[in-house]
Amino acid sequence: MVLQAHEGRLITAPGPRVLVATAVPAERDAVARAFGTRAHEVPLPGVSTETLHRVGDGRYDLLAAGVGPALAAASTATALTAAALHGTPYALVVSTGIAGGFPPDAPLGSLVVADAVTAADLGAETPDGFLPVTELGFGTVHHRPPESLVREAAAATGARVGTVLTVSTVTGSAERAAELRARHPRALAEAMEGFGVAEAAAAHGTPVLELRAVSNPVGPRDRAAWRIGNALAALTEGFGKLAPVLESWTSHDRHDPAERTP
Numbered sequence: 001m002v003l004q005a006h007e008g009r010l011i012t013a014p015g016p017r018v019l020v021a022t023a024v025p026a027e028r029d030a031v032a033r034a035f036g037t038r039a040h041e042v043p044l045p046g047v048s049t050e051t052l053h054r055v056g057d058g059r060y061d062l063l064a065a066g067v068g069p070a071l072a073a074a075s076t077a078t079a080l081t082a083a084a085l086h087g088t089p090y091a092l093v094v095s096t097g098i099a100g101g102f103p104p105d106a107p108l109g110s111l112v113v114a115d116a117v118t119a120a121d122l123g124a125e126t127p128d129g130f131l132p133v134t135e136l137g138f139g140t141v142h143h144r145p146p147e148s149l150v151r152e153a154a155a156a157t158g159a160r161v162g163t164v165l166t167v168s169t170v171t172g173s174a175e176r177a178a179e180l181r182a183r184h185p186r187a188l189a190e191a192m193e194g195f196g197v198a199e200a201a202a203a204h205g206t207p208v209l210e211l212r213a214v215s216n217p218v219g220p221r222d223r224a225a226w227r228i229g230n231a232l233a234a235l236t237e238g239f240g241k242l243a244p245v246l247e248s249w250t251s252h253d254r255h256d257p258a259e260r261t262p
């Protein structure tokens with residue numbers, strides 16, 4: 001499939017394309033390093049600040065989509081819409097980057113793949129505790145990536161499988177960490193974009209995967225203890241192992257449409 005001309009050369013993608021959304025450029029570049037080659041920058045229509053970084057023979061578009069679920073959703077939706085209008089839609093969206101891990105289940109430097117991408121603070125406080133937005137009669141708080149893809153991604157990368165929470169406020173106390181784990185006993189990690197990316201993907205009927213590398217424990221704030229370099233290295237290594245899985249999974253008609261994000 002011909003995607004575009006670049007410096008007089010046609011960039012082609014041999015198969016289905018994957019959009020990879022990180023929060024910040026350092027995470028995007030960690031993913032790009034897994035492909036070894038220089039990324040081609042492709043403008044994103046209507047967005048002056050960010051470009052797509054195209055790698056892997058044009059199969060992967062990497063996007064630093066911004067910090068937090070709202071900006072990540074807006075940027076991801078823009079990229080999905082632009083690709084659809086161009087006639088080159090994505091077959092899969094991957095939300096990735098660093099994350100806080102719930103000790104002891106997700107240690108520093110480990111990888112986590114989400115079998116549930118969960119909005120942890122979307123709802124209402126009541127005298128009886130937190131109510132998720134679904135109990136108020138609205139929307140959804142979980143997106144479930146396709147089971148077969150989660151299974152294969154975990155097998156290839158060695159990632160632990162569990163819930164990855166999306167929060168708008170980074171947890172900064174032991175009390176809040178315990179509260180989140182009490183509400184979400186299967187939570188392994190928290191980050192700030194997955195649910196927003198998944199909402200955008202769902203609006204386009206595109207499946208989503210979330211892979212995170214743990215840079216810090218979820219708990220009392222200690223920014224000096226974040227091991228961002230180690231986590232970014234784990235992300236590069238993990239993505240190198242993940243890419244063949246993504247290529248196989250998106251190329252074959254093995255995935256059950258019922259598994260897709262609604």
Ligand SMILES: O=C(O)c1cccc(C(=O)CC[C@H]2O[C@@H](n3cnc4c(=O)[nH]cnc43)[C@H](O)[C@@H]2O)c1
Nearest residue numbers: 023026067068098099100170171190191192193228
């Ligand atoms: O300062 C740097 O060099 C640097 C390099 C890469 C990434 C960063 C970030 O600050 C990324 C912010 C991003 O990380 C996720 N994150 C990481 N730990 C947590 C956490 O404990 N709770 C919630 N989110 C976390 C999150 O997705 C942020 O958007 C800096």
